[in-house]
Amino acid sequence: MFATLKNRIKEETGEDVSTSASQPQQQPQRYANNNNYRLRSHRVSINSNSTDDVGGGMIYSESEQLCQLRSQCNELTAKVSSLSQNLLQLQEEKLRVDKTNEILLESVKVAQMQKDMYCEEQEKIQNLQQVEIDKLKNLLSFREQEAVDRMGSMRQHSQQIENLAEELERLRPIESVAEDLRDELQRLRHATQQEKNLLTTTLATVQEENRNLKLRMNIVEESRLESLTKLSPEQQVQALIREHKLLEQHLEEAHLQLSDIKGSWSGQNLALETQVSRLSKQVAEETTEKRKALKARDDAIETRKQVAFELEKAIDEIKQRDDKVRLLEEEIDELNLALKECREENEQQVIFERNKSQTLEAEVKDLKTRLGAADDRFDEYANNAEQVTRKLRTQLSEKQDQLEETLIQLEVEREEKMTSILRNAEISQSEDILRQQLRLERSEAIDLQDRNKQLENDMCESRKALQQVSSAAQENIQKLAEYEQVQLEIMEKNKVRWLEVK
Template identity: 80%
Template sequence: MFATLKNKIKEETGDDVSTSTSQPHQRHLNNNTNNNNNNYRLRSRRISINSNFADDVGGGIYNEQSEQLCQLRGQCNELTSRVSSLSQSLQQLQEEKTRVDKTNEILLESVRVAQTQKDIYCEEQEKIQNLQQVEIDKLKNLMGFREQEAVDHMSSIRQYQQQIENLNQEMDRLRTIEPIAEDLRDELEQLRHATQHEKNQLTTTLAAVQEENRNLKMRMQIVEQSRLETLAKLSGDQQVQALVHEHKLLEQHLEETHLQLSDIKSSWSGQNFALEKQVSRLSQQVAEETTEKRKALKARDDAIESRKQVAFELEKANIEIKQRNEKIKLLEDEVDELTVALKECREENEQQILFERNKS
């Protein structure tokens, strides 16, 4: 009887109840679907038992069985519709689950890729920060070196300025010495003129003395001739007395002449010695002053040349200091830019890390 009922259900619905419950989709039903199938099976068994019991009772109740059969058909159709709907829902859920699993896998892969990218980005940022820090340290060292060079140049400039002041003082001192040297040269020239004048006077005096000596010699010759003539006229005793008297006069006159010559020689020697000493002193002083002036002129020329050189070096140092200041300013600007860039990179890195954390 149950087999006949099952065949009739199959003819009317086109589905086999036993096979419909054993399709591949049935394996994926959830607990509610399994419970519904179990309930359906229990009802079918009850219907089968009731049908067998009805067959045993007899055909007197065939009409009642027909009504039950219609009810069972309706229930079977309803259950079949529910099973189909549940199967479709289950298939959709499985598809949704598969899609969600794939999405989760994609998201997990994206998270892994993002984490890898974040690690690479952090490493790159760390490398960039290290390189920037190294460059900043290099720039700071370079700035310190340039500042030390600027200090050294300023010290050299101060030394040059001190040398210029010393040279200016030396030039001022030499300017005060130059009039003294001019006065000494004038005095020496005057002394030379005076010496030449005195020499001329002494030469004139010597010529006069020599002329007087010649006159005296001539007079002596005349006196000698007169004496000889007089002696020839006198007796022997008178000649002796005359000769003795003449000899005394001549000795006296010779002594006076020697004294006069000694005085003249002493006077000339003293004057010549004084003049020579004065000339030597003045010559030595003039030589010293000339040497001093030559040294002063050379020192002045050297000072002028050194001043020009110092001025050139000072101008060169000022230009170099200006260039170094400009370079230091550019380096400071570059350091500021690198600092700002480093700060921006750190902020961007922190934002990226925060974004990745929130995304994870």
């Protein structure tokens, strides 16, 4: 687990935890090595100079004090390194808590997305069901209206059939009259044909008589010409005049006979033509009426057939509508079953989400306890660090006072040593060494002050990080509370929908 956390921290920050943790350990170790080296060199120089005189003994005592100060500084650096290690552990704990918080937030987001998707699917299913039910209702109303219209048209057609039947009953007595008129017309046509044949025979006889007369006239003309040739011219002229008068008389008589025949024929023809025209008009009227009656009868038969066909069609449509209604009822039953299955799935999903929320609550409680323990440890470490910093500050102030006192003593001893001429070189050399050591001590004191400031800054940063962790935990608690509230609202909505469906 720690290896995976180290790898994730290395991927996110680009630094290794072991190297970053070993750097603050190497630094105090380097200071400790330098101090030990200085201590050994100082001890060698003091041991070399201790055999000279009593002034060398005083320098040795001061060097021992400096060694004690260095050892105390080494202890302080060790404490600082331990504090830095504790801070690193706290930072690692903080990173781990942040990662767990991120994982929890991601899980909450995923749960929220699943809940939204489930709600959208439920709404889509309900909308589709409502749309299908509306379509079925509209189809049923349309079919009912169509059936009502068909029944009305059937009533109208039956009324028309009754009217046509009444008209046919009214026209039936006229049919016998039309048959009588047709028989009379046939009789008149036969009579006219007979009269026409008779007239043609008489005309043929008249024409035959005319032809005989013409032959006789030719014969008479020939005999006249023969007789004229025998007579004198005056006799011929008188004979011709007499013959001409006789011919004119015969011609007038023939004209009179012909005019009488023509008058009688024309009267008969006019009477026959008027009678025929009257009968033809009457027959035409009767035929038109009969044609109308037949047409009305045919129309009535056709309308009756059409009405019967439409009635059969309406019966078939009613059967189809009944089949469709039965199919729609089956579809409604299937939709009800699907709705029940969706409700069961919804209840299972709610139970799953409830269990998931309970597991998340348990994880949050665990994180809260761990966060409280981390806060306690951090407070303990902070209190220890504050105490250590106070001790270090007091020790630094004491060491500074001791350094000032040693400097004063060194100045006094320097004045005393300046009076001694024999040990001037050794004293000056020892003074140079002591000055170098004092410079080193001052530099180390300055480094310690910088280190204390850095520790204070690290403590401030760790406190800020702790506040961020606590704020993140509060946000997680608020999000979990919101999630629980949303779950309660979903359960209430599902209960209300379930009650509405019931």
